[in-house]
Amino acid sequence: MSLEEINLIWLEGQDCAGCTISIKQASNPTLIDILTGAIPGLGGLKLAFHPTLMFEWGEDAAKVLIDAMEGKYDPFVLILEGAIPDEGKAGEGVFCGIADYEGKLLKLSDVIDGLAKRCAAAVAIGTCASYGGIPHGNPNPTGAKGLLDYLGRDWTGGLGLPVICVPGCPPRPDNMVQVLGQAVLAARGLAPLPELDEWHRPVALFGSTMHELCPICGFYAEGTDAHGFGETGCLGALGCKGIISHCNNTTWVDGYGGCTGTGVPCFGCTEPEFPDPPTSPFFAKAPAMPFIIENITGMLAHAEMGFERFKPIIESLLPQIPEFIEVLDKQMEEEKDKGRKI
Secondary structure, three states: OOOOOEEEEEEEOEOOOHHHHHHOOOOOOOHHHHHOOOOOOOOOEEEEEOOOOOOOOHHHHHHHHHHHHOOOOOOEEEEEEOEEOOHHHOOOOOOOEEEEEOOEEEEHHHHHHHHHOOOOEEEEEOHHHHHOHHHHOOOOOOOOEOHHHHHOOOOOOOOOOOOEEEOOOOOOHHHHHHHHHHHHHHHOOOOOOOOEOOOOOEHHHHOOEHHHHOOOHHHHHHOOEOOOOOOOOEOHHHOOOHHHOEOOOOOOEOOEOOOHHHOOOOOOOOOOOOOOOOOOOOOOOOOHHHHHHHHHHHHHHHHHHHHHHHHHHHHHHOOHHHHHHHHHHHHHHHHHHHHHHO
16 A cells, blocks of 8 residues: 555534634644645545545545545545544434435444445544544433444554544644654554554543643642632633643643643543543532542652652661761760769
8 A cells, every 4th residue: 555645534523613713723834734734654645534624625525535544545534523423323213414425415423334445544533533532421312322333442444553543632733743644654654653542542641631631730739729710720620620630721722722721621632431420410529439539549659759859868877877876875874873873
């Protein structure tokens, strides 16, 4: 499979286009950097289909999908934004049609089925595309699911890559372009494959919790809580789910913004359960057990750290202990002798 030129086929399913809005704000690198080949190793990328950003419209746009399913855009990366509904539950209706071609409605699920057979790799952008997200929330009337469940955890594309998930509602802009960029570099043998966690999230971006990376975690450490919006302090009492959410949203665009850094509690939008419990109700406190575990392990770790800091002092005093005991014994004998003389 020649990888000098790679097409990007970006579909939108059950979504709000928030991920598209977000990726246009990427700053390190920018979307323009990626598409124009300004980043070494990423030349030859073409955004062949994107319902919001492409110039073509109507049947001209739909024909791109038809041609892609017939192999005329190989190699390509399938990118999904939005959840996939179960059309079997739609009865005589349709839950998600994404184009019309020659009088036929193209359903999202049918297009994904066709493209998944040919794509070099598949990337799910946003929590809706990754795990179902908002459309998947209870009671999930459309049977919505994410690409990971739809294609299966064992699915692999033409390059042997599994589904890569970049969750968030929407995801942090730089996360999307960096994952897409690494996937292309890895396919070309210029970078290692991204290490994925059990939910197929890149560990480099989602390996820590928002609580661990929080820019205002100092308030938590000193026990200062905010009990109203606008107050200074940890946002845990206002429903922050950072302690159970794997995310790196310390900043949003070009080093600025970010949820907790701007006074907004983390809602856990990168987690597979979102928007259902334990990430909701949004302003309800996170489950207590993670805090209990962290406090116990934290106290033990602090004790160990304290011992390590005092260890050199203790070790320096140890050689003097025998001499100190000898002097002490001598003083005690002298005191006994005084007592005998009296």
